[in-house]
Amino acid sequence: MTDTAPGRVPGLDTFIAGLPKAELHVHHVGSASPRIVAELAARHRDSRVPSDPAALAEYFTFRDFAHFIDVYLSVVDLIRDAEDVRLLTFEVARDMARQNIRYAELTVTPYSSTNRGIPDRAFVEAIEDARKAAESELGVVLRWCFDIPGEAGLASAEETARIATELRPEGLVSFGLGGPEIGVPRPQFKPYFDRARAIGLHSVPHAGETTGPETVWDAINLLGAERIGHGTSSVQDPRLLEHLAEHRIALEVCPTSNIATRAVRTLEEHPLRQMVEAGVLVTINSDDPPMFSTDLNNEYAIAARLLDLDAAGVAGLAKNAVEASFLDTPGKARLTAEIDAYTAAWR
Numbered sequence: 001m002t003d004t005a006p007g008r009v010p011g012l013d014t015f016i017a018g019l020p021k022a023e024l025h026v027h028h029v030g031s032a033s034p035r036i037v038a039e040l041a042a043r044h045r046d047s048r049v050p051s052d053p054a055a056l057a058e059y060f061t062f063r064d065f066a067h068f069i070d071v072y073l074s075v076v077d078l079i080r081d082a083e084d085v086r087l088l089t090f091e092v093a094r095d096m097a098r099q100n101i102r103y104a105e106l107t108v109t110p111y112s113s114t115n116r117g118i119p120d121r122a123f124v125e126a127i128e129d130a131r132k133a134a135e136s137e138l139g140v141v142l143r144w145c146f147d148i149p150g151e152a153g154l155a156s157a158e159e160t161a162r163i164a165t166e167l168r169p170e171g172l173v174s175f176g177l178g179g180p181e182i183g184v185p186r187p188q189f190k191p192y193f194d195r196a197r198a199i200g201l202h203s204v205p206h207a208g209e210t211t212g213p214e215t216v217w218d219a220i221n222l223l224g225a226e227r228i229g230h231g232t233s234s235v236q237d238p239r240l241l242e243h244l245a246e247h248r249i250a251l252e253v254c255p256t257s258n259i260a261t262r263a264v265r266t267l268e269e270h271p272l273r274q275m276v277e278a279g280v281l282v283t284i285n286s287d288d289p290p291m292f293s294t295d296l297n298n299e300y301a302i303a304a305r306l307l308d309l310d311a312a313g314v315a316g317l318a319k320n321a322v323e324a325s326f327l328d329t330p331g332k333a334r335l336t337a338e339i340d341a342y343t344a345a346w347r
């Protein structure tokens, strides 16, 4: 897509690319770009993932959702030791820096790594080491959301809560829940969220992506959700929209992901505008960007088109993400001021 595509504000893509941004819903392994995967594959020559960039580009061209899952799992298989974890994390931050993402709450699934034999302490040290390097060398501030892979059952919930509470890394700010919603009821995860919240972690479960608004209510009432991952089906329940707006429970909207997973049929039918018109605090995110052939800048461009926004409107979305983040107050003020200064200079 270019600036000259119909219905687009000229120069808006350039504005978005330079805009300082925060991202609140983006997955660790799901952020492995072909460049990063090539580096990991080169470390593990026995893997079936090609390490040559041209072959890898072909490998990353998804035929359908089953193929996407297959590729995703083959990337998971490349994360075998602490050095892989460190490399992945730092290189994800490098891709973020290139998009002027200044702050990101990265959703990390420790269970996928500890379950594959990486010791919990080595895992935590690797991400923390990468976090510090990303901040000093790239100017990207990373924070962690440790999430339960719902499909792996309560053993994974126990392990995730244990690592979060026992090892509690400095960068950890929140606790999440991902994986399929259908057949994986949310109430069973309450005790694990209770433990995480008891040590001061924020609650940010995925909800209402592939199920109805009742899952979002469960996330709020049982899991203490302070933000909702996706929450696309919230628009089916006006009372829920009112509740989200009143309590400033932000939605982490990922437009391209919603189409790829068929949570929403087409971009034109995306409920983003309805959420905004109901007064809900909406943030724009990329979820698993290379896997969905997108990045945060592209998601902002899509949101701008769906909401008919100009540069100031897009800056407003960036400020929403800062407001809904778990940055401390001075951190929020600094990033908001950066967004304002950039926007003022643009005019």
Ligand SMILES: [Zn+2]
Pocket: 025, 027, 178, 206, 229, 287
């Ligand atoms: Zn997600």
